[in-house]
Amino acid sequence: MTQTKIAVIGGSGIYEIDGLQNADWVQVQTPWGDPSDQLLTGSLDGVEMVFLPRHGRGHVHAPSDVPYRANIDALKRLGCTDVISVSACGSFRDEMAPGDFVIVDQFIDRTFARPKSFFGSGCVAHVSVAHPTCPRLGDACEEAARDAGINVHRGGTYLAMEGPQFSTLAESKMYRESWGADVIGMTNMPEAKLAREAELCYASVAMITDYDSWHPDHGEVDVTAIIATLMGNADKGRALVSRLPKLLGTDRAPCPHGCDRALEYAILTQPDARDPEVMAKLDAVAGRVI
Numbered sequence: 001m002t003q004t005k006i007a008v009i010g011g012s013g014i015y016e017i018d019g020l021q022n023a024d025w026v027q028v029q030t031p032w033g034d035p036s037d038q039l040l041t042g043s044l045d046g047v048e049m050v051f052l053p054r055h056g057r058g059h060v061h062a063p064s065d066v067p068y069r070a071n072i073d074a075l076k077r078l079g080c081t082d083v084i085s086v087s088a089c090g091s092f093r094d095e096m097a098p099g100d101f102v103i104v105d106q107f108i109d110r111t112f113a114r115p116k117s118f119f120g121s122g123c124v125a126h127v128s129v130a131h132p133t134c135p136r137l138g139d140a141c142e143e144a145a146r147d148a149g150i151n152v153h154r155g156g157t158y159l160a161m162e163g164p165q166f167s168t169l170a171e172s173k174m175y176r177e178s179w180g181a182d183v184i185g186m187t188n189m190p191e192a193k194l195a196r197e198a199e200l201c202y203a204s205v206a207m208i209t210d211y212d213s214w215h216p217d218h219g220e221v222d223v224t225a226i227i228a229t230l231m232g233n234a235d236k237g238r239a240l241v242s243r244l245p246k247l248l249g250t251d252r253a254p255c256p257h258g259c260d261r262a263l264e265y266a267i268l269t270q271p272d273a274r275d276p277e278v279m280a281k282l283d284a285v286a287g288r289v290i
């Protein structure tokens with residue numbers, strides 16, 4: 001048994017969470033640079049919590065420039081076991097309406113301008129992301145959402161686009177009709193892949209703000225409308241988060257889906273061929289296996 005430590009990465013509209021006991025903003029240094037901001041540590045219902053605003057307080061980091069590796073490294077370094085990402089998203093489905101939440105379980109990664117791995121030459125590793133989210137953590141998010149009275153959908157494919165512009169109409173229709181995506185955002189990749197490399201359970205809660213641009217009755221996506229929906233969603237997101245500690249508890253059994261053992265057989269570079277400088281940077285994320 002290990003101690004649960006829940007990390008929450010807050011997306012657009014969520015820059016802090018309330019109600020933490022012994023709340024303290026702490027600076028964490030990582031070999032991958034500075035995280036998006038200081039991290040808010042504390043506890044809720046006896047469970048350790050860490051909150052990180054993905055875009056920084058004041059929304060300073062664009063989706064392409066979010067320091068995804070530093071963020072995940074910092075959460076791992078602080079001893080987090082589970083990561084819940086809470087993100088503003090567009091919807092490709094009539095039934096996934098603005099104000100609804102979706103517990104995402106799959107991704108299509110269309111990002112191309114961000115570092116995507118902690119590993120590389122000097123220490124090569126290949127983890128599986130066939131199932132990129134943790135069903136156990138997804139269960140807790142679903143239950144928390146239902147308990148908070150949120151209209152929640154279990155399962156959905158999140159298309160991660162580079163941004164910062166929204167999609168063209170042709171792209172929006174293609175993602176929806178040909179690719180089968182359910183929601184769209186700009187930040188969950190490479191975040192989810194990095195969480196897997198760091199052996200962290202990861203769940204993604206998509207808070208729907210708009211219908212992107214495909215919907216014949218809703219016109220094109222517009223940031224003013226997004227912001228109006230975002231505020232109500234942020235309150236619901238915080239209500240969901242506040243219910244998680246009781247659901248997850250303090251004592252954490254090994255992940256039944258193996259998220260916390262993802263690196264077990266993933267590193268291919270032989271110990272005597274590993275680059276010491278590269279290995280030093282992996283002290284937190286791969287510390288269990290190197």
Ligand SMILES: CSC[C@H]1O[C@H](OP(=O)(O)O)[C@H](O)[C@@H]1O
Nearest residue numbers: 011012054063087088185186187
């Ligand atoms: C506010 S609209 C676009 C912006 O919102 C989402 O951010 P996050 O995923 O951090 O909630 C989306 O991915 C874009 O970055």
Ligand SMILES: Nc1ncnc2[nH]cnc12
Nearest residue numbers: 088089090184185186212
């Ligand atoms: N339609 C959309 N496309 C990309 N990111 C979003 N974030 C919120 N709505 C979005």
